[in-house]
Amino acid sequence: MPIPHNAKKVFQGIIFDVYQWDQPMYDGSTQIFERIKRRPSADVIATVGDSIVVLSQEQPTKPLFPSLPGGGIELGEDPKTAAMRELLEETGYQAESIELYSEENGGGHKIEYINSIFIAKNCTKIAEQHLDAGEKITVGFCSFEEFLQLARNPKFTTARNLIIDMYEALLDETKKENLRKKIFG
Amino acid sequence: MPIPHNAKKVFQGIIFDVYQWDQPMYDGSTQIFERIKRRPSADVIATVGDSIVVLSQEQPTKPLFPSLPGGGIELGEDPKTAAMRELLEETGYQAESIELYSEENGGGHKIEYINSIFIAKNCTKIAEQHLDAGEKITVGFCSFEEFLQLARNPKFTTARNLIIDMYEALLDETKKENLRKKIFG
Numbered sequence: 001m002p003i004p005h006n007a008k009k010v011f012q013g014i015i016f017d018v019y020q021w022d023q024p025m026y027d028g029s030t031q032i033f034e035r036i037k038r039r040p041s042a043d044v045i046a047t048v049g050d051s052i053v054v055l056s057q058e059q060p061t062k063p064l065f066p067s068l069p070g071g072g073i074e075l076g077e078d079p080k081t082a083a084m085r086e087l088l089e090e091t092g093y094q095a096e097s098i099e100l101y102s103e104e105n106g107g108g109h110k111i112e113y114i115n116s117i118f119i120a121k122n123c124t125k126i127a128e129q130h131l132d133a134g135e136k137i138t139v140g141f142c143s144f145e146e147f148l149q150l151a152r153n154p155k156f157t158t159a160r161n162l163i164i165d166m167y168e169a170l171l172d173e174t175k176k177e178n179l180r181k182k183i184f185g
Numbered sequence: 186m187p188i189p190h191n192a193k194k195v196f197q198g199i200i201f202d203v204y205q206w207d208q209p210m211y212d213g214s215t216q217i218f219e220r221i222k223r224r225p226s227a228d229v230i231a232t233v234g235d236s237i238v239v240l241s242q243e244q245p246t247k248p249l250f251p252s253l254p255g256g257g258i259e260l261g262e263d264p265k266t267a268a269m270r271e272l273l274e275e276t277g278y279q280a281e282s283i284e285l286y287s288e289e290n291g292g293g294h295k296i297e298y299i300n301s302i303f304i305a306k307n308c309t310k311i312a313e314q315h316l317d318a319g320e321k322i323t324v325g326f327c328s329f330e331e332f333l334q335l336a337r338n339p340k341f342t343t344a345r346n347l348i349i350d351m352y353e354a355l356l357d358e359t360k361k362e363n364l365r366k367k368i369f370g
Contacts, residue, residue: 001246011196013203014219015295018196023245025318033246034199036221038295060208061186061218062294109247109342110200110223111296133210152353157294160345167352168337 003035003112015039015072038113042083043070043158045101045183046093046120051141052183053091053123054150057157058136065155069093079103079116087120091139092127095120101182104161115159119183144180188220188297200224200257223298227268228255228343230286230368231278231305236326237368238276238308239335242342243321250340254278264288264301272305276324277312280305286367289346300344304368329365 003019011018016036023033046053046069057067069090073082080098087093098120107113131137142150150156151166169176192206201221208218231238231254240252254275258267265283272278283305292298316322327335335341336351354361 001248004246010198011203013195013205014217016201016203016219016221018198018201018203020198023319025245026321027318029318031319032199034201036201060210061189063186133212133214134208134216136211152356154349164339167356171337171352171355 003037007035034110036107036111036113038107038111040073040079040114040116041071041159042073042079042086042116042118043068043162044083044087044098044118044120046087046091046095046123047184048093048123048141050184051143052147053093054140054142054147055090056138056140060134065157066150066153067157070158073116079114080118083116083118083120087123088127089130089132090135090137091123092125092129093120093123093139094126096122096124102159102161102165104159106160115161117159117162121184144183148176148179188222192220219295221292221296221298223292223296225258225264225299225301226256226344227258227264227271227301227303228253228347229268229272229283229303229305231272231276231280231308232369233278233308233326235369236328237332238278239325239327239332240275241323241325245319250342251335251338252342255343258301264299265303268301268303268305272308273312274315274317275320275322276308277310277314278305278308278324279311281307281309287344287346287350289344291345300346302344302347306369329368333361333364 007019007021010020019035020032022030055067058064069087071086098118101117101119103116106115148166148170151163169179188204192204195205196203204220205217207215242252243249254272256271283303286302286304288301291300333351333355336348354364
């Protein structure tokens, strides 16, 4: 359920805003309810031949972890533009075509945090990496089977629904083939 | 990585506090980093004979969903006490013994949100449900196999690490038997 229209923004931060409102309870009383809105992000499943791009990434408060290309969506930027920008900045790669895989709330019940996942097909290198002051990134490649196993690595950082889809593909051959077709088909 | 000691609490909410600090970047510059601290919660895997207690729950902003007994830890309350209290309030059941299963950050990198999971063994009904004004709860029971399948229900609400452990048990017989022993052994 989205944050209701009558909610007040009681704090505006850099990536987190806090909202509160009076919520009617089942017994007729009201309680102040509180929710977070987090700056949305986009991740990219980028293919090069029959491989998928996987980053080894390090950030000032986060030791080495595998991830997909991606990052925060800027204010006023649409998710697809953010996905293409992050892919180019973090890897130097550009896609032949890019399409939405999913757009879901990854924050759970009390946190509104929209994660968009894009599939970027047939990528080629057109530039050098161009990293932020808070990024150290090594670009790597893995097979589809290795990609699915990444879900089982507790350090792998991506949208929650994608991790679940990867586990489901590991449990169910039909789902696996559907995911393979979506990414490479 | 926990919120650093020099971080300032810039907003104090009901369940969410916001912290900020100056974070040195790799190029020597600094940026304001922001993190959320969320009120911690406890969930309970409660056994009755060879069944596990599963709730059908409804909240004012959240339609029907399955969950374990559990909820927010009160200020100053220890997680085990909270787990026993929530089990009693939501189900009327009390455990013969209760032990910690896991205590992990369920909020990801930028949100500190400690989820404690307890295993409450050989529960018996000693009281009637005693629900908050914001809860509608029906108590149900499921087998261990049905419990594992709950991980695959997108509406099932519990700590992220437990969902991953349940998926791992579905993928790996040894992990499944270890989880079964932890819960029932």
